[in-house]
Amino acid sequence: AQSVTQPDIHITVSEGASLELRCNYSYGATPYLFWYVQSPGQGLQLLLKYFSGDTLVQGIKGFEAEFKRSQSSFNLRKPSVHWSDAAEYFCAVTSNFGNEKLTFGTGTRLTIIP
């Protein structure tokens, strides 16, 4: 069965500093990978996705993620965080099989300090 691990439950970063959120997946088939963000009291917003091709993908709000097959990772990065980036971040995986479910990681809560 597919699974997603986000090893960091909570990360605190200073405003303006760089950010990297880790995501590791376990899946036998070709994975389709997503990062979602959930601001307090809000639903989930899709930040970016990887299906194939260039392993460095760009998303909204200045985020990017790099797919590394050899490490089974899809880490999310941002060069300079803003206070508005404080939120919960979820990594998710599905596959190229039809009707395959979306499996979520446990999430990483990001706190921004001045």
Next chain:
Amino acid sequence: SAVISQKPSRDICQRGTSLTIQCQVDSQVTMMFWYRQQPGQSLTLIATANQGSEATYESGFVIDKFPISRPNLTFSTLTVSNMSPEDSSIYLCSVDPGESPYNEQFFGPGTRLTVL
């Protein structure tokens, strides 16, 4: 993409009662999903609701507790029946517009349910 709305946005309910949550999409979609997010937890899929067929429930979720309707391609409801405090969660609906073959889902804003 798709724009999804949910009603109510939040509610506080008494133990033993039921609540029906509505999910409306701005375009016709075949596949809709209902998720539960318990406090401080990740999302857990409750069921897949495709128009024209019975909802498919995940392990640990049953139709008597979480009946789902899908009357057309833009609307679905999830009912949380005979509620207990353990049902306090955020309930989210999502859709796969089918615009890509990659099982990409878009989420509604969620319904925050508190059961006393």
